[in-house]
Amino acid sequence: MSHHPKLAILGFGTMGQAISAGLVEASGYPAKLIHVATRHPAACRARAEALGLRLSNEADAAVKAAEVVLLCVKPKELKSLLDGLTAAGALDHRPLVVSIAAGATLEFLTAHTPENTPLVRAMPNTPCSIRRGMTVLAAGEGVTEAQLAQTRALFEPLGRVMDLDEKHMDAVTGLSASGPAFMFVILESLAEGGVQCGLPRAVALELAAQMTLGAASMVLETGRHPAALKDEVTTPAGCTIAGLMVLEDGRIRSVVARGIERATQVAAGLG
Ligand SMILES: NC(=O)c1ccc[n+]([C@@H]2O[C@H](COP(=O)([O-])OP(=O)(O)OC[C@H]3O[C@@H](n4cnc5c(N)ncnc54)[C@H](OP(=O)(O)O)[C@@H]3O)[C@@H](O)[C@H]2O)c1
Known part of the structure; x- marks a missing residue:
């Protein structure tokens, strides 16, 4: 400046x-x-x-x-x-x-x-x-x-x-301003999964955070759709698709999307 x-x-x-x-x-x-x-x-x-x-x-x-x-x-x-x-x-x-x-x-x-x-x-x-x-x-x-x-x-x-x-500001608040809190919970959960499988906690957290940074950077830097990038990681009958099935059973997409929707509704009432 x-x-x-x-x-x-x-x-x-x-x-x-x-x-x-x-x-x-x-x-x-x-x-x-x-x-x-x-x-x-x-x-x-x-x-x-x-x-x-x-x-x-x-x-x-x-x-x-x-x-x-x-x-x-x-x-x-x-x-x-x-x-x-x-x-x-x-x-x-x-x-x-x-x-x-x-x-x-x-x-x-x-x-x-x-x-x-x-x-x-x-x-x-x-x-x-x-x-x-x-x-x-x-x-x-x-x-x-x-x-x-x-x-x-x-x-x-x-x-x-x-x-x-301005009409988008509440949705921006729910997604991008509240979003770090959601990501911290997801990061914590990813690390817990690593700990459950025997990784030391500090190692699990570093892997989770760097992996998240890398995945987000791929979306921003390549401009490619997350679904296409996901497909590249997913070998037929491999471990990734097995893990994805469990996440889908837990309705991960609608749970996360509904979290943003709820945060947006509350943001609209704050002023
Ligand atoms: N937290 C987030 O991640 C986030 C993200 C995006 C936008 N926001 C928005 O950012 C704003 C601040 O949020 P925050 O999380 O930083 O809140 P916060 O941690 O509670 O900080 C609010 C600050 O305002 C001061 N304050 C209150 N009344 C004041 C007055 N009359 N004059 C001067 N200072 C006054 C408070 O201290 P005193 O009581 O000592 O005055 C405190 O330092 C909110 O409007 C929120 O919607 C927050």
Whole structure:
């Protein structure tokens, strides 16, 4: 990024920390340009200091000085936070406001910010902390190409970035933001299978994780359909098809797909 905007990050929990770590540790964003505001700074001072970030409980001051404001609070905290910032005049200079809150629509954000505030919804995930994230962006009305590019530039160092229509944001949340948790459970299960068959636990976990990384990379890098790649691993009457039969008996496809569907439904109700 050629110009690093002055950034206010409101909320320094799981995602505020993941994004800050990705920006500062992995992509060289100057820490001195980031002001993090949270209600209880003492609880996360050590992490902020390790990253070299300015940390306070002064959201108004952080926003007044910022070119870009990143909202990383829980959806239920958003209304009072935005109403407070608006009442304090902290958004009067119309910084670009980027919200990562699940379920909080552009309509909702518009209703709780001053008129003509440029708004973007972003849905990142925790792998952003190690630059393997996936972030989907949906821009509000009146957001310029330059502002969208500024938002992209913020998330691109943290992984892949995609623009989508806002109507997809809940499904994006259920799949790509909740998804790491689902994958961690699947990884744990794969490793348990190895342990059950005699592998030391650490070995089983490393094999499971590297195999998952490899399989996902094959899909992304070759552009081939997972079914075609699966067929290549599956020798007639071999061990892989035998294992696949057991997974299909357990309805693995519908269980996983329904998990995404349920997470999407809940995400839609969070805002
Ligand atoms: N977790 C994920 O994997 C994930 C993925 C994508 C998107 N998201 C979205 O990211 C947002 C944050 O989620 P999270 O998991 O990071 O939550 P979290 O760990 O609970 O962090 C929320 C942070 O917001 C702070 N906060 C609350 N009210 C505040 C206020 N008025 N002013 C300033 N800071 C305030 C909290 O600290 P204090 O109480 O000390 O203020 C805390 O640091 C949510 O909207 C969620 O939908 C999460």
